[in-house]
Amino acid sequence: MGRVYIMKKFFEVFSELNVYDKLRKQVENLIIKSVEFSERQKKLIIIVQSNKILSHKTQEEITKQIKSKLFPSADFSIHIDVRYVIPADWTLEEAWTEYKDHLMEDLQKNNLLINLILRASDIIVRENRVLIDMPQKTFTDKQYAEYKTCVEDLFSKKFDRKTICELTFNKKYEAVHINEQRYLVDVAEAHSRPRVKPSDQKPVAKKDNPASASNSVATKPKEAYKPRAKMDLTNMIYGRNCEGKVIKIADIIDEIGEVVIEGEVLNLETREIRASKTIIFCDITDYTDTITFKIFVENDEVGNILTDLKKGGFYKVKGSAIYDKYDKEISLASVKGIKLIKEFKTKRMDNAPKKRVELHMHTKMSDMDSVVDIKGIIKRAKEWGMSAIAITDHGCLQAFPIANHAIEKDDPFKIIYGVEAYFVDDNLGDELAEEANTEQEEQIKKLKSYHGIILVKNEVGRINLNKLVSAAHLKYYSRRPKLPKSLISKYREGLIIGSACEAGEIFAAILEEKDENDIAKLVEFYDYLEIQPILNNEFLVRSEKYKASSLEDLRNYNRKIIELGEKYNKRVVATCDVHFIDPEDEIYRRILMDYKGFKDADLQPPLYFRTTNEMLEEFSYLGEEKAYEIVVENTNQIADEIEKISPVLPDKCPPIIEDSDKELRKICYDKAHEIYGPDLPEQVTARLERELNSIINNGYAVMYIIAQKLVWDSNDHGYLVGSRGSVGSSFAATMAGITEVNPLAAHYICPECFYTEFQSNAAGISGCDIPDKACPKCGAALNKEGHDIPFETFLGFYGDKEPDIDLNFSGEYQSKAHKYVEVLFGEGKAFRAGTIGTVADKTALMYVFKYLEKREMTKRKAEMRRIAAGCTGVKRTTGQHPGGIIVVPHDRDIYEFCAIQHPANDVKTPIITTHYEYHSIDHNLLKLDILGHDDPTIIRRLEDLTGISSSTIKLDDKEVMKLFHGTEVLGITPDDISGIKLGSLGVPEFGTDFVIQMLIDAKPQNFSDLVRISGLSHGTDVWLGNAQTLIEDGKGTISTVICTRDDIMTYLISMDLEAGMAFSIMESVRKGKGLKPDWEKAMIEKNVPDWYIWSCKKIKYMFPKAHAAAYVMMAWRIAWYKVFYPLEYYTAFFSIRASSFNYELMCFGKEKLENNMKGIMGISKEKQTAKDQDLLKDMRIVQEMYARGFEFKEIDIFKASDVDFKIIDGKIMPSLGTIDGMGDKAAALVVEAAKDGPFLSKDDFKKRTKVTQTVIDKMSEFGMLGDIPESNQLSLIDIM
Template sequence: QLDTEWPKSKNESHNALCYAKNYTGLKNLYKMVSESLLHYFFKTGGVPKSILEKYREGLIIGSGNSNGELYKAILNKETEETVKKIASFYDFLEIQPINQNLSLLKRGKASDRNELIEINKKITGIGEELNIPVAATGDVHYLNSEDFVFRNIILEGQGNRNLEEEGYYYLRTTEEMLKEFDYLGSDKAREVVIDNTHNIAEQIEDLKPIPDGTFPPVIEGSDEELKNLTYTKAYNIYGNPLPELVEKRIDRELTSIISNGYAVLYIIAQKLVKRSNEDGYLVGSRGSVGSSLVAFLADITEVNSLPPHYICSECNHSEFILDGSYGSGVDLPDKICPKCGTLMKRDGFDIPFEVFLGFEGDKEPDIDLNFAGEYQSTAHEYTEEMFGKGKVFRAGTITTIAENTAFGYIKKYFEKREVNLHPAAVRRYQRGIVGVKRSTGQHPGGVMVVPRDKDITDFCPIQHPADDINSDIITTHFNYQSISGRILKLDLLGHDVPTIIKMLSDLTGVDAINIPMDDQETMEVFRSVESLNMKYDASEMEVGTLGIPEFGTGFVRQMLKDTRPTTFSELVRISGLSHGTDVWLNNAQDLIREGKAVLKETICTRDDIMLFLILKGLDNKKAFKIMETVRKGRPLDPETIQYMEEYDLPSWYIDSCKKIQYLFPKAHAVAYNLMSYRIAYFKVHYPEAFYATYFTIKIADYPGNLVAKGIEAIKDEMERIKSLGNDVSPKEKSVYNLLEVIEEMYARGIESKPVSFKHSDKLRFTVPEKGFIQPPFRALEGVSDSHSISIYKEAQNDEFISIQELVKRTKINKVAIEALREHGTLDGLPETNQMSFL
């Protein structure tokens, strides 16, 4: 859209048609789209004409349809001089089929069809006079004429009233176009329909909207830096020279990483994790990054992927357990170093590197990191600090019309027209509009990094998410998936768990890193409630994992009841089972219940298949391929099944493989479990801090006024929600889950104090003394974040002498006042400032 001045509201807008004829033009087109969406957006994208002039190199610009500058100038009877001046700006002039401009007649802008024909003739004449080619364009919106209904349904569904009565904006054949312009004469019609359009097309090079190849960012010296980080920590733990097993693993990984140009990705992740740790926040790793020993030695992940082993911190003596008897070093019994007499440390989770970078080590690593939710924006800012402003953008997403939305649009459209559609017709219309772009957004944690020698417009335009001009965030205009693999995408996600760990450490003074991973009381919560020291039985509690990430849902608690885990490696297996598809239900669960297998024998994570098959003697590469086939839910071919049958596998094993649709990576399960185990440790040994933290995280659903009524009211509400059965709402489900934890807290002899101006925080629960937690103002329904902050701030400054003064100082509304009143916080506080003297 062309505006000669800005702001747009003070100036008429026009449209034009822009083609990129070469890569210079493509980049300029991307720059112009970016300008239109970032700086000149007003209901839709548009740019001042000066911006079009600035970026016109490499573009072919057409004069547009009836909303174009030239067409409107002729329609408005501008002078010949003005019309020619306008026309001279364009590389070609456009004329279109008359039916497409019939709306001008309805709006009284033109008198009849003849006037529209004369305008097209006028444009053709100007082109001849100024030696500017004239091209017949279709302004095509859909393929076939009858498809206009699909477009109407979408437009009306999105609140647009400019609908078509007939389908004029379809892709016409050459014969149809020649017929449309027969009033120009056959020779001229052929010129505008065929010759000139071909001439324009021939100027356009074969272009790819996104360049081939990969364009990773560069950090000078990253190869050497990664080597130094890796060997420094390796020597510190395992001594120099390194054990052969460790040396070979490091050498193989570094060779794969560096030869494929991936060292920079490791260094980026290392710097981000280091900064977060320095600021007091642990970082959890996602996906398969924990499969890489180099990632562990570079302090990107805390998951050590080596086989289970003992290691002496004094003399570096190590002993590796390679017979598959232990799935985790954490589970090894205590052992005194035979060389120096020191109690040895235990580590190693037995995760093959191939899961991360492929069997040949050439698969691009996908390093996903979980930062504390409150720290995520800092991680994004630090990424920009590393690479510079204008080099880091949020990963854009494109939302499309889903089936249910499509059904709603169709139903509304035809009901308005009193048309009763057959279900088959509804499905046909659904198929026609499902997948059409609806809006834009952003990946929850993805950022795209552009190398220093490139510009983002070498790959795509940029914009604000959902065209929100008030947003400070800038995203890629294209869906991030279309440019991922060309430029680096980092997944820096916000997650509750690192936030929980930070809160627990702050409340207790306990460094979560130093929590013992073999604490038996902590392990006990995964199979019973014994270590919770309950004063009385709480409802339906057989295991103590309520509120523990990964283990708190009813589904996983049932798995714990079925399996009664006793080791850390079994917890990892349970995580794999709970995240997989068709791995537990109708598979491992049945095998365990029928006594055909025990938990440690079943397939739980993708790595289990490769490790088990290699242990049974299968070829390493074939074991890897079988793992890849099964984890993706693909069928095993007859030759592979026959090959597997040649080895001593359990009778149920191949059948179990056939049922699996998706398998979780072991490294991801280990990373989650390390965090979950620490939280469980706090739950057992620091219960007040655990519940205060849990309720802070879940504060949006916390029923503060109900809790104030006591445990019997809590139990009554739980029974009420349970009685609803399938009619329970998502909100009630969330509240019920919270009430279960609240009931457990009371059963452990811990109570909630009332919200108080003197003792309550704004947004977080605190621990005032043993046996109690102190809710914040936000714990009351009806008291918002902003209200809570305002109340807390004013309460810290001075006491409130009346409700009138409270309202005046805090600016809170009636809903918040009533919530405080119902809770009892306002008890003893007079309504007004007036005093009576007796």
């Protein structure tokens, strides 16, 4: 029989072959490419294709099964030849790295000699070439040709890639781990002996055994072999050796072969490939340049390597400099060794006996100006032995909290808190500045500003500075936050004022050669004067605007300031005006300046952090005594006058609502009696008392009452409120009406006689899933409640963890909720939580790319990433948390805590935010999370459209559950909706491809299972590679695997672990911190299964059950409307949740829609834009709507809404906003204009609606404008 090509799945060919499940899973996805019978060898050869490694053990086992079960009496053998299908974008090198061990096993079975040769050689795989560098030629030319062909066939057949093999010899190898004499013996023996079975063969050393590495020393053929001494392997963390001459990374500009480099690892990433290997990518720099190297390691070795290979570590690396066709640049591959070395970067140190103090320093919080890492410079100042350092960012105080966290409370190092403000000389008195009217404020904003330093001396000064900065941002902001000097005078107590840099008014007055009397008046305002290194101001010499013509002129300006200080008894200090820490860091600021459009960005002044001796040298032209006075003595004097303070208050300051504890207790018990009757069940009383005692005793009652008032106000306006986080774990929150989630165990309640029955055998089950039951006392149908959630998840094991009450309000009501907070606490007591937007990694990389592009320069991507990293974290803008409200107690003032401002300094918005990023003060001021969400809005809309209250929907409706099993309940098939197998599209939490597949895999049976799936879908490393694997392997079910954080505690307690330990394990696992050894030991002793312990170790983040339950309750109600009120459901969905609905693409019938869908789906996911993907999401819902028999009605401009879809004549009329190009404002204008009567012409329409001509043409095309003429003039002619 010749070769027969088949190309079918394994069990399509061997359909009669019955094998055990595990073996079936291992081979069922194999494709049988062809079958061939060799008469000479009496062998049936089955050639199969696989996209993953098929172990030799599996090959042998399936061969055995085929022979014994299908050909038991045949006199031929069976051989399986595996060909691997590798991804198209893989290089041959990646394929070799992935499959190397497996191929070597193949060779060991079939050609031992080549196996030995390859193990003893250096192998470099590049593009389509395999380069094998042999230590010594020990065979004939004929054998050479055979071996070359063998290797080429091996690669070509296994990977379907044409491969050329080259064998080279006489390379000088370092003797590392191989015994060369043994190698020569092995080769000689391989020539002389017949092939042996693997079981008879002496074991070949494994690759991960250091003693088996395969380099050898090259020897001349006629010389006796002399092994070299072993290399020094001290601190080797990977590979065989790192011997060789170290070269600069900057010198690696081409494929120069093997190199040795030294450097600091800047970035480190891992990428798992297939199931067995991981690639580790590292960027390494020696500060001349940066390059990427990568190593391929077994998955079980990754942890060991990453223990020693770390970001920030210094290493010697030996590898081959080759062109990476994916990165399109030179990188290091085929890494032979990585060795840990000592840091070689020279550090500047301050060796002066007495150190100076820096009083003018900018951090990354100075808008797009400084690249100083706050913690980094504080660490450096401490390393240099300095006693203090000042922070003086441009117009802001946002670095203060970060700096405060950089030192311990008892650390003697002092941070001086200050600002470089923008002073304006307003000539108003103190009182007038405070009470300046709008016109005066506008005049002040137009005045020229000068830089000035303000340092905080004590607690009074801290509060006064907050007041000043707030005024600058709220009242006097004009391109920058300006500060009237009169206002500074009013709040000067506790502050020290300095004259700042060349942009200060003293220096400016000298440059302008102002009258001595005028200068004297200016000097009088300041507590100290400031001078800086002359090269800071070298731009004055370069610019034609100024009279300075030499560096000596700059020195004279400094001498003049010193003269003024002496004359008017003002201390003079020398500062650096720090904008970067080390001289070489100027490149980062250069990048930022270039982005901002500065033409002289490449002429960076040396604004680096200088040591004491560097500053003394800088000012040596003043004489040794004067230089020491301004550099050391005066700076220390000022620092000594300043108290060590905290920029944020350490104490908790919650708002006060009188008798909130009593009110909470009353509300909770009133509700409990309303539900459970006059005689409360023990389970209710015990849980409620335990919770209320914890809440009230720890001072959290006010938080509950605030949340209760907000929720009740929303309910009064007709909107449900969804709870987030773990607040649903609190039964007190349920009884207070804060959450709908009842955390008690599943139980029955009689609505008539209050009979209550708790289900002891329903652990972890939601009450809605227990069987229906009639009341045994009165016969009424019992209500079913409870979700079995422990209170500890919310307030901690001892009830003392601060609660975080997050609530989802309707987006339509959110702004009203924010205003209601002001009603509760009064004007000036509620502020939006401020945020800070900084330069992100990708943005910084874009800055670097643009900088290089302008200058026609090229750098390696690794070097670009290094430079970009120095630009990240720099403040770009400020903003506001989407729902965060900071509340100040009625007896306190916001300035005690922080300054305030408009978000993004938008002077047109009435919104005022905290100046600090809100996390900086949420430890002492209450933050309410009043978030906007679509679910409450869509439910309100569905209630309005159907007249049915969502509160009447039962959570055990079998028809609703069918949505999560298939599409039949919708009256359609998967073929009708592009193959989607479930009906959960458009149902919150359950409509994405990822979750739909989870539903298919997990097969939920009830509401409780949906809660579990919601938990799994929001966790990290909880489903993929964890619960999914356990379910597939039959070790767990959706009911037994870990789905939410609460599952861990409740399960471990049920296994008799001590409750406190169970809680601690839950907290550790949910945060991705894993298990402590003593915990694991205790779990094993209590017979917790191995798979459960394994699962705990994999988890990185877990969702709280209460959050999942709240989400699923909302989702279930929406799903109910989808099943029973489809027209209303689609109307509400398109109005509220459809983000990219397009009238033209979606509303002209199913056929046109599906053609448009095919257009997008024909684009690979990698190339689809975000807009494409959003369109496709909405199209899927539209396709489902069409499949269920519903249609759209054409838009009537006199009936359509601007944003909401409407039901008219049994069809859905889209909103005007769905017309491409019609924005929300334009749509609203059309609606308003339509109220004024018909449009006479298209010109009239355009004039009254302000709609663009493009949109008008589109509307005409759709027939929306009827037959109205182009202009009014034409209309009059027609009438005549």
